[in-house]
Amino acid sequence: MKQHHRTVWLSDIHLGCKDCKAELLLDFLEHNTMDTLYLVGDIVDFWALKRRFMWPESHNTLLHALYQKSVDGTRVVYLPGNHDEIIKPYANMLFGNIEIERRIVHTTATGKRLLVLHGDDFDGEVCLAKWQAWLGDKLYDFLLFLNRxxxxxxxxxxxxxxSLAAYIKKRFHKANEAIARYREATLKEVARHGLDGVVCGHIHHPEIVEQNGLTYCNDGDWIESCSALTESTSGDLSLTYWTVMQENLDVIQLAS
Structure with a gap:
């Protein structure tokens, strides 16, 4: 059972991090095909690898599977984020068949023009005081510990x-304030360029929001949410949470 999409956006996979859900993403790729695949940053977590090298076989298999998509005819565009920023200097170049870009404009089947970028560009507009950012990082690490x-x-x-981490995070008022500021910052950039919307990652909070005539899409992550943003052949945008879909597939397989 494979579902075909016009476009798929994936970000914040964090290969090399112990919380990466590589097996679930491999399962997603097994059941989904696409004409274009955007890798919207933080695909490899070089920050985590510097702290402690961890590279299980599933991470190697996933990296190969993503590359294989480009070999098999899928257009693959890689837009590095902050955790894989060492790739940013190679923007506007090709790695095999994979295009590397800092940001790009995607046009949907309905003609909607979407700015695609990781989103770390807006940290300066969103960040709290240094001690609040430090505390936020520690709390997030603790949430991932609980989640694991x-x-x-x-x-x-x-x-x-x-995702216990996502469930708890949604109930933190300060976290919701930061998410709202991030959304405002990205849409401000979209309006400045006269585009129709944005697709980003970075904050590990998947959502599709229509605001002031603009479309904000965050494709989520494969640390907590295990989510992907997809565009159908008719141009409809939707979020897929693969843990939910996997449960449905298991039910179908049992029934058959």
């Missing part, structure tokens, strides 16, 4: 992955 052990317990009981 909670899902280990769920797997032992035969359950599927569920």
């Amino acid at each position: 052990h909670y899902n280990h317990f769920r797997r032992m009981r035969g359950g599927h992955y569920w």
Whole structure:
């Protein structure tokens, strides 16, 4: 069972990080094909690799699978983020069949023009005081710690992955304020260039929002949400949460 999309956007995979859900993304790629694939930054987490080198076989397999898409005829565009910023100097170049860009404009099947970029460009407009940013990083690491052990317990009981971290984060008022500021900053950039919307990642918060006649799309991540933004052949944009889809696939397979 494979579903075909006109376009797929993936970001914040964080290969090399212990919280990367490489197996789930491999499963997504197995069940989905696309004409164009945008890798919207933080694909490899060089920050995590500097702290502690960790590269399991699943991460190697996933990196190969992403490259193989370009070999098999999918247009693949890589837009580096902050965790893989060492690739940014290679913008406007090709790595094999993969295009490397800092930002790009994607035109949907309906003619909507979307700015595509990772989103770390807007950190200066969103960031709190240094001590608040430091505290936020520590709290986020703690949330991922809870998420990791909670899902280990769920797997032992035969359950599927569920993002405890995303559930808790949504209930933090300050986190929601930062998300709103980030959304405002990206849409301000879109309006400045006379475009119709934006597709970004960076903040690990998937959503599609229509605001002041502009479209804000965040494709999420493969640390907490396991989400992808997709465009259908008719130009409709939607978010896919692969943990939910995987459960549905398991039910279909059991029924058959």
